[in-house]
Amino acid sequence: MTLYDKILLVKTNLTADDFAPDTGTIVLQNDATTPPSGKVAVGNDYIKEWNHATETQPTQAKINGVSE
């Protein structure tokens, strides 16, 4: 399960539009290498930016708690 899939499971109010280029407020990224230290991540996917007006960014523990 990808980071995106797990975020949608723990943040059920979010939709794909929240992640859209330009208009979205959340940016997920994969630099084809280990994510920067301290970033919430699954594999090489990580949360680069989280600027959502009402939903807070999930913690790594919360993401890890989503069963595959």
Added chain:
Amino acid sequence: MADIVLTGDTSGTITVAAPAVAGTNTLTLPASTGTVATTADITGPTFSATASGTQSIADNTSTKIAFNTEVFDTNSNYDTSNYRFTPTVAGYYQFNAHVISGGSTTTEIWNISISKNASEYLQGSNGQTKFATVGSQSNASGIFYMNGSSDYVEAYIYQRSGGGALSTQAGSVNTSNFTGALIRKA
């Protein structure tokens, strides 16, 4: 035969003319503040890279494209380990990136972009497809200033298909490529 040396003064021009057999050909030298371009001025860094295999792209996640195979790299400025071009000559560069997805019946967004120094700089065209056997295509093209030392560029792909990961097509120059060339020195 001794060398012929042409020397100008501080004004005027020197004209070297061919015999007027088929018209007159004139070579005009620039003013004293100008320079005559040499081969070093017109043979700046140029590269082309492609992806040797498919790459899985997660839904709604901007993912660096693994352009891991050089077609050419005239100045050894492209790094196949991190898919990054860091030119060592300052100036204005034309960059192009292109990638095709695998087929999908639900692809709404297939969007390539070129990032400079880890920030998105240029977003490309958006590809869509609703055919399992037809991939989406996206292209990005633009002119960037590069400082010749620390500036670098990379290419990313973003997809929204609503169906999980989507793959790029198996690599070759006609399905995926990332190219760049110096077009004007700083």
